[in-house]
Amino acid sequence: MISKVKNAMSTLVGGMMPHGHHHHPGAGQHCPGDSLPPRFPYGRPDFLELTPELLQYSTEHASRPVLTLKRGTRLPWRTGYAEVINAGKSMLNEDQASCEKLFVKKPSGKHRNSTLLEDNGDGTGIPMHFWGVFDGHAGSGAAIMASKLLHRLIRDRLGEICHLLENPNSAPPICLAKNGNAYQVDSKKGAPQEPEDPDAVCDSTLRFHMEKTVSLESLIMGVIETAFKQMDDLIEKEKASYAISGGCCALAAIHLMGKLYVANAGDSRAIIIRNNEVIPMTNEFTPESERQRLQYLGFLRPELLGNEFTHIEFPRRIQHNEVGKKMLYRDHTMTGWAYKTIIEDDLKFPLIYGEGKKARVMATIGVTRGLGDHDLKVYNSNIYIKPFLSCVPEVMVYNLDENKHGSNDVLVMGTDGLWDVTTDREVADAVSAYLSCCDPSDPMRYSLAAQDVLMRSRGVLKERGWRLPNERLGSGDDITVFVVPLAGGELET
Amino acid sequence: MISKVKNAMSTLVGGMMPHGHHHHPGAGQHCPGDSLPPRFPYGRPDFLELTPELLQYSTEHASRPVLTLKRGTRLPWRTGYAEVINAGKSMLNEDQASCEKLFVKKPSGKHRNSTLLEDNGDGTGIPMHFWGVFDGHAGSGAAIMASKLLHRLIRDRLGEICHLLENPNSAPPICLAKNGNAYQVDSKKGAPQEPEDPDAVCDSTLRFHMEKTVSLESLIMGVIETAFKQMDDLIEKEKASYAISGGCCALAAIHLMGKLYVANAGDSRAIIIRNNEVIPMTNEFTPESERQRLQYLGFLRPELLGNEFTHIEFPRRIQHNEVGKKMLYRDHTMTGWAYKTIIEDDLKFPLIYGEGKKARVMATIGVTRGLGDHDLKVYNSNIYIKPFLSCVPEVMVYNLDENKHGSNDVLVMGTDGLWDVTTDREVADAVSAYLSCCDPSDPMRYSLAAQDVLMRSRGVLKERGWRLPNERLGSGDDITVFVVPLAGGELET
Numbered sequence: 014m015i016s017k018v019k020n021a022m023s024t025l026v027g028g029m030m031p032h033g034h035h036h037h038p039g040a041g042q043h044c045p046g047d048s049l050p051p052r053f054p055y056g057r058p059d060f061l062e063l064t065p066e067l068l069q070y071s072t073e074h075a076s077r078p079v080l081t082l083k084r085g086t087r088l089p090w091r092t093g094y095a096e097v098i099n100a101g102k103s104m105l106n107e108d109q110a111s112c113e114k115l116f117v118k119k120p121s122g123k124h125r126n127s128t129l130l131e132d133n134g135d136g137t138g139i140p141m142h143f144w145g146v147f148d149g150h151a152g153s154g155a156a157i158m159a160s161k162l163l164h165r166l167i168r169d170r171l172g173e174i175c176h177l178l179e180n181p182n183s184a185p186p187i188c189l190a191k192n193g194n195a196y197q198v199d200s201k202k203g204a205p206q207e208p209e210d211p212d213a214v215c216d217s218t219l220r221f222h223m224e225k226t227v228s229l230e231s232l233i234m235g236v237i238e239t240a241f242k243q244m245d246d247l248i249e250k251e252k253a254s255y256a257i258s259g260g261c262c263a264l265a266a267i268h269l270m271g272k273l274y275v276a277n278a279g280d281s282r283a284i285i286i287r288n289n290e291v292i293p294m295t296n297e298f299t300p301e302s303e304r305q306r307l308q309y310l311g312f313l314r315p316e317l318l319g320n321e322f323t324h325i326e327f328p329r330r331i332q333h334n335e336v337g338k339k340m341l342y343r344d345h346t347m348t349g350w351a352y353k354t355i356i357e358d359d360l361k362f363p364l365i366y367g368e369g370k371k372a373r374v375m376a377t378i379g380v381t382r383g384l385g386d387h388d389l390k391v392y393n394s395n396i397y398i399k400p401f402l403s404c405v406p407e408v409m410v411y412n413l414d415e416n417k418h419g420s421n422d423v424l425v426m427g428t429d430g431l432w433d434v435t436t437d438r439e440v441a442d443a444v445s446a447y448l449s450c451c452d453p454s455d456p457m458r459y460s461l462a463a464q465d466v467l468m469r470s471r472g473v474l475k476e477r478g479w480r481l482p483n484e485r486l487g488s489g490d491d492i493t494v495f496v497v498p499l500a501g502g503e504l505e506t
Numbered sequence: 507m508i509s510k511v512k513n514a515m516s517t518l519v520g521g522m523m524p525h526g527h528h529h530h531p532g533a534g535q536h537c538p539g540d541s542l543p544p545r546f547p548y549g550r551p552d553f554l555e556l557t558p559e560l561l562q563y564s565t566e567h568a569s570r571p572v573l574t575l576k577r578g579t580r581l582p583w584r585t586g587y588a589e590v591i592n593a594g595k596s597m598l599n600e601d602q603a604s605c606e607k608l609f610v611k612k613p614s615g616k617h618r619n620s621t622l623l624e625d626n627g628d629g630t631g632i633p634m635h636f637w638g639v640f641d642g643h644a645g646s647g648a649a650i651m652a653s654k655l656l657h658r659l660i661r662d663r664l665g666e667i668c669h670l671l672e673n674p675n676s677a678p679p680i681c682l683a684k685n686g687n688a689y690q691v692d693s694k695k696g697a698p699q700e701p702e703d704p705d706a707v708c709d710s711t712l713r714f715h716m717e718k719t720v721s722l723e724s725l726i727m728g729v730i731e732t733a734f735k736q737m738d739d740l741i742e743k744e745k746a747s748y749a750i751s752g753g754c755c756a757l758a759a760i761h762l763m764g765k766l767y768v769a770n771a772g773d774s775r776a777i778i779i780r781n782n783e784v785i786p787m788t789n790e791f792t793p794e795s796e797r798q799r800l801q802y803l804g805f806l807r808p809e810l811l812g813n814e815f816t817h818i819e820f821p822r823r824i825q826h827n828e829v830g831k832k833m834l835y836r837d838h839t840m841t842g843w844a845y846k847t848i849i850e851d852d853l854k855f856p857l858i859y860g861e862g863k864k865a866r867v868m869a870t871i872g873v874t875r876g877l878g879d880h881d882l883k884v885y886n887s888n889i890y891i892k893p894f895l896s897c898v899p900e901v902m903v904y905n906l907d908e909n910k911h912g913s914n915d916v917l918v919m920g921t922d923g924l925w926d927v928t929t930d931r932e933v934a935d936a937v938s939a940y941l942s943c944c945d946p947s948d949p950m951r952y953s954l955a956a957q958d959v960l961m962r963s964r965g966v967l968k969e970r971g972w973r974l975p976n977e978r979l980g981s982g983d984d985i986t987v988f989v990v991p992l993a994g995g996e997l998e999t
Contacts, residue, residue, distance in 0.1 A: 174845070187821045189832040189845060196831050225821035225861060227834050227843045234842025242839075309799075313806045328680045328718035338689050339682040341720050346735075346898040349727025350720045352667070352682060368718060405839040 017379040018151040018259075018389070052255035053157045057096070058110045060088055074101040075474070079467055081460045089114040090142050090268070090501035093459025095467045099430070100479055100489035107149035108428050108493040109160035109261070115141045117171040117178065117269070139178055141168060142268040142502075146281055146493050148428040150378070152258025155248055155385030159263055162247065167240040167267060174232060181270060185232045187224065233269060234408045237276045241384070245404035249387045260386030263406065264295065264426055266495075268502065271414035273424065276406035278382035283426040285411060286441045287418065287499070293437065294409050294424070298382035300365045300372040307374060307381065307401050308345035311364045319396035322375055323361040325353075331360055364401075370433065374401055382406070418499035421448040423459065425466070426497070430490030434481065435470045443469055444496065463496040510872040511644040511752075511882070545748035546650045550589070551603045553581055567594040568967070572960055574953045582607040583635050583761070583994035586952025588960045592923070593972055593982035600642035601921050601986040602653035602754070608634045610664040610671065610762070632671055634661060635761040635995075639774055639986045641921040643871070645751025648741055648878030652756055655740065660733040660760060667725060674763060678725045680717065726762060727901045730769045734877070738897035742880045753879030756899065757788065757919055759988075761995065764907035766917065769899035771875035776919040778904060779934045780911065780992070786930065787902050787917070791875035793858045793865040800867060800874065800894050801838035804857045812889035815868055816854040818846075824853055857894075863926065867894055875899070911992035914941040916952065918959070919990070923983030927974065928963045936962055937989065956989040 057063050057071060061080055071080055081095045088094060089112060098106040118138030143164035149156030171178065176193060177185045186195030241263065248257055262279020275283050277295035285292040296302065304326065311317065311324030318324065326343050328350075339352040340359070353359075367373050374381060375391050375398055382403045389398045425440055432440070447465045451458045472479040472487025479487035550556050550564060554573055564573055574588045581587060582605060591599040611631030636657035642649030664671065669686060670678045679688030734756065741750055755772020768776050770788040778785040789795065797819065804810065804817030811817065819836050821843075832845040833852070846852075860866050867874060868884045868891055875896045882891045918933055925933070940958045944951040965972040965980025972980035 185834065185843075187834050188828055191831065196828070223822060223860060223864075227821055231842045232834070232844070235836065235840060235844035236842070238840050238842055239844045306802075309802070310806070313803070328720055329716055335681060335689070338684065341678065341680050341725075343728065346896065347728055347731050349724045349729070349731055349901060350678075351725070351728035351732045367716060371716075403839065408842060 018377060049254065049256040051154060051157075052251055052257050053154075053161055055105055055153055055157065057106070058094075058112075058160070060086060060094070060112060061096075062086060072098055072105060074098065077471060077474070077479070079464050079471070081464050082457070084457060087456060088112045091456070091459060091498050092144065092501065093457075093461070093463040093496035093498075094494065095460060095463035096493045097467060097471050097491070099491045102489065103491075105153055106491045107153045107156060107259070107261075108430075108491040109147040109149065109153070109156040110493050110495065111143065111145045111147075111160045111164060112495065113143045113164050115143060115164060115168045117141050117168055117175055119175045120169065120172050139171075139175070139270065141171065143167065143265065144424075144426060144495050144497060145263065145265040146426050146428055146495065147264075147384075148262040148279060148281055148430075148491070148493070149259050150262075150380070151260065151386070151389065154256060154258035155383075156259070156261035158248060158251075158257055159244055159261055159384050163240065163244050163263065163265060166243050166247075167237060167265075170236045170240050170243070171233070171269070174236065177229065177232065178270065181229055184226050185229055187227070230272065230410060233272075233274060234410070237265070237267060237274055237408050238405050241276065241278060241404050241406050245384045248385050252387060257385065260383050260389065260402075262380055262383045262428070264428075265406070266294075266424060266426060266497065268413065271412070273411040273413050274408055275411065275424075276408045278384070278404060278406040279380050280429045281427065282429070282432045282437075283424060284437050284441065285422075285424050285499070286444055287416070287422045289441060289445045291437045291441045292411070294411065296407055297429075298380060298403070298407075300367070300374045300379065300381055301369070303381040303403075304365050305345050306403075307364060310401060312345050314400075317396075317400050318361075318364065319391070319394060321361060321391065321394060321396060322364045323359060324364050325359065326363050326365050327359070330362075331355055333360060336360070374398060378402070413499060413502070416499075420453055420498060420500055421445055422499040423448070423462075424495070424497040424499060426495040427467075428491065428493045430488045430492035431467065431470045431494055433470070433490065434472075434485065434488045435466070439469070440466055459496040459498055459501075463494040466496075467492050467494050511870060542747065542749040544647060544650075545744055545750050546647075546654055548598055548646055548650065550599070551587075551605075551653070553579060553587070553605060554589075555579060565591055565598060567591060570964060570967070570972070572957050572964070574957050575950070577950060580949060581605045584949070584952060584991050585637065585994065586950075586954070586956040586989035586991075587987065588953060588956035589986045590960060590964050590984070592984045595982065596984075598646055599984045600646045600649060600752070600754075601923075601984040602638075602640040602642065602646070602649040603986050603988065604636065604638045604640075604653045604657060605988065606636045606657050608636060608657060608661045610634050610661055610668055612668045613662065613665050632664075632668070632763065634664065636660065636758065637917075637919060637988050637990060638756065638758040639919050639921055639988065640757075640877075641755040641772060641774055641923075641984070641986070642752050643755075643873075644753065644879070644882065647749060647751035648876075649752070649754035651741060651744070651750055652737055652754055652877050656733065656737050656756065656758060659736050659740075660730060660758075663729045663733050663736070664726070664762070667729065670722065670725065671763065674722055677719050678722055680720070723765065723903060726765075726767060727903070730758070730760065730767055730901050731898050734769065734771060734897050734899050738877045741878050745880060750878065753876050753882065753895075755873055755876045755921070757921075758899070759787075759917060759919060759990070761906065764905070766904040766906050767901055768904065768917075769901045771877070771897060771899040772873050773922045774920065775922070775925045775930075776917060777930050777934065778915075778917050778992070779937055780909070780915045782934060782938045784930045784934045785904070787904065789900055790922075791873065791896070791900075793860070793867045793872065793874055794862070796874040796896075797858050798838050799896075800857060803894060805838050807893075810889075810893050811854075811857065812884070812887060814854060814884065814887060814889060815857045816852060817857050818852065819856050819858050820852070823855075824848055826853060829853070867891060871895070906992060906995070909992075913946050913991060913993055914938055915992040916941070916955075917988070917990040917992060919988040921984060921986045923981045923985035924960065924963045924987055926963070926983065927965075927978065927981045928959070932962070933959055952989040952991055952994075956987040959989070960985050960987050 077097050079097045116138030147156040147159045188196040190196040264281035265276045267274045275294040280297040283294040308324045336355050341350045342353045443466045444462050447462045470488045472481045481487050570590050572590045609631030640649040640652045681689040683689040757774035758769045760767045768787040773790040776787040801817045829848050834843045835846045936959045937955050940955045963981045965974040974980050
């Protein structure tokens with residue numbers, strides 16, 4: 014993510030070396046973890062198998078080398094991958110990625126508290142595939158931590174409902190006893206009810222009249238949603254002991270039992286390309302797309318605005334001498350604009366300000382969902398921004414088993430650096446064209462396609478910066494791309 | 507709307523006669539206006555030209571006569587109309603409708619405070635067409651008042667920006683001086699700024715860097731949104747002097763300068779049928795579709811739940827003896843479901859409860875947007891429901907002038923009684939089939955089509971109630987339908 018957080022950006026990067034102490038707190042960014050060791054050292058995804066020399070090479074802003082898998086390395090599900098560092102906005106690549114095959118199983122006594130350390134266990138259980146891209150801002154700490162742990166949190170939470178996953182054809186029970194089994198109330202004999210319960214009969218009647226059926230799919234969506242929250246809480250908790258800088262957008266795809274769950278919190282994007290047709294699998298969460306939610310919070314909890322901001326949106330800053338005149342505005346209930354008479358209070362800075370990539374919450378941050386950012390404050394103030402940010406993803410489901418897929422049908426996941434300069438359609442055309450010219454048996458084909466589409470967004474370095482073939486500016490941001498073949502599960506050996 | 511408000515429904519209807527005092531306050535419904543005269547007497551839309559005998563006839567629940575225009579009566583824009591009363595849930599038809607041609611013009615001194623009384627003025631100004639359907643609940647007062655005044659409020663608010671409408675090709679100015687002209691700041695000379703303004707230079711720079719362009723269309727949308735709010739405020743204000751019972755869903759279509767603006771607050775529905783293709787022009791606002799907004803409010807302002815309700819949703823009521831067990835739930839951030847350990851607080855009644863047409867907010871109301879309902883409380887409590895209801899419509903725009911329309915292309919607007927038993931596709935097929943068999947020059951053709959499609963939802967009375975041809979239950983609700991020919995503006999003489 015480029016320049017998504019004002020003032021606190023280019024200098025605030027985690028140390029390259031383990032336990033590095035090269036933190037330069039950005040202006041206005043309170044860094045209680047300054048003297049603490051990082052939770053995980055900076056690095057690139059393990060599957061890239063970078064030597065220290067290559068790791069150093071990967072940070073060269075002048076050449077921006079595109080990194081991909083070594084020939085011979087295989088990712089689960091035949092996944093293709095490519096990444097490139099930004100054009101200089103931060104010393105290090107603040108994007109991170111993970112691609113894992115895991116196994117969901119019932120937590121055993123032994124594992125209950127230590128599974129976060131494990132990826133594969135003993136290889137038994139329900140197989141689950143995970144792909145994650147994490148686009149950091151104001152430091153790489155949160156993105157690195159999420160790339161190491163989010164998939165395990167999801168796996169562990171799925172483990173808790175493992176016995177329900179094993180019966181995919183029966184709806185999950187509404188109530189579970191402490192042993193995890195369905196809690197059944199026998200309405201005729203009467204359940205063991207507290208004698209003072211005056212609603213017992215009424216409840217019992219109601220219960221049999223009105224009981225929602227919840228699908229297993231909704232339960233898995235709920236697991237993913239709550240795991241994101243748990244990840245965010247864990248970052249907050251561990252900040253007491255470790256330096257975990259910044260925040261990150263999180264985009265995750267989970268394959269479980271024939272379905273693909275795509276969960277997005279931030280402005281990364283995923284699309285499915287099937288028969289050269291584009292199926293969007295995410296919506297982006299930005300100050301513009303979430304304007305009404307943010308304004309509503311500012312309206313209901315004005316104390317969060319710290320007397321510095323107004324929840325009302327104006328098309329530009331108001332000048333003191335305009336008080337009493339009429340200006341266009343919109344509040345949290347409106348989509349259109351109307352005129353209002355300007356009062357003193359309207360001179361405060363708008364909670365949402367700017368357009369497109371320049372839109373900001375509280376003049377600070379350009380994304381409204383993600384993980385971390387617990388310490389993020391408005392420049393030169395004591396106003397926290399975290400209450401306005403959501404860590405909960407939107408989850409979309411694609412039924413993989415119900416569709417036929419050729420070897421050129423893929424899921425493309427990318428950080429905003431990819432999509433800022435290339436449309437969905439252009440990405441789909443590029444990937445489809447590349448794959449159809451590519452040897453179907455080449456194990457590198459999806460990585461090569463990822464590399465190809467990434468280069469289209471990066472461009473080439475000319476005198477006037479990174480340029481696309483059409484001379485428009487290329488993306489100066491970190492870029493991370495997964496190309497996941499939809500038939501990859503069948504192809505996997 | 508049928509049984510949309512529990513307990514406070516079937517008995518609480520406005521008196522048939524002007525100044526009737528036949529109010530039977532429903533259980534739990536506080537009626538401060540009981541001894542006051544109604545704001546408008548009960549009746550059917552003026553354009554039906556009902557005699558007192560016909561008005562009485564229109565309320566016969568046993569026969570449910572379908573009312574339509576008298577032959578010879580013409581509505582603006584060749585509009586077709588039909589309505590029918592419910593099967594007995596309330597004495598009177600709680601639906602209302604209006605169809606008007608108005609003229610937008612600058613408010614003059616003489617009219618400034620009295621235009622609400624006028625429909626057409628002197629026939630000069632920018633022509634505007636209005637269609638409204640209002641589906642009342644817990645009384646007919648709010649629906650009647652809205653059907654008499656909403657179009658005038660919109661017309662008057664448009665009048666205030668009349669000088670901007672007259673220049674449709676220039677974007678509305680961001681700031682208006684008191685005389686209504688654009689307020690221009692000359693950046694070089696410097697605007698007359700207060701000397702103590704430390705941000706003057708900065709503001710000035712920012713302003714020229716960042717100024718959103720607002721389209722005339724967004725301004726008209728904003729006018730409609732704020733006019734709904736004004737209508738709601740007016741109902742509240744006039745309740746001090748008049749009996750204005752209940753609340754209503756409001757669906758309005760406005761034609762202005764070549765575009766159709768469809769504004770919906772509630773569960774009525776509008777579709778465009780073009781070449782037998784369906785274009786939905788509304789979303790419905792119900793406890794299910796607005797669950798997250800309502801839960802968020804309950805979460806942020808728990809005092810509004812009066813210690814009786816919980817903002818968390820459960821798939822059924824919880825029993826006392828289930829405390830400590832785990833139950834499926836979802837909160838305001840979630841779409842999926844997860845398990846939580848039940849605590850005492852979860853025994854409170856869920857803010858949102860029930861499914862489909864039976865879903866309710868606070869066990870009381872089945873729609874979440876509309877006008878009125880200022881006094882509506884939870885049965886046997888002092889908890890007001892109004893804070894959870896929104897009076898702001900969603901506005902969708904259809905560019906009429908940019909499309910070609912045949913004489914069978916129409917906008918269908920109907921209260922939920924129409925759509926509950928007939929799908930969009932079925933309505934479209936029925937209307938298209940009817941119109942294509944109908945004499946194109948018959949001035950009654952759109953009313954006959956409205957009547958035909960209405961009868962498909964009402965059904966016929968058999969031993970086992972109102973039945974559709976396929977033996978399923980017909981709608982027992984009030985039903986109101988407009989069929990508006992999209993080419994009606996050209997056909998109008």
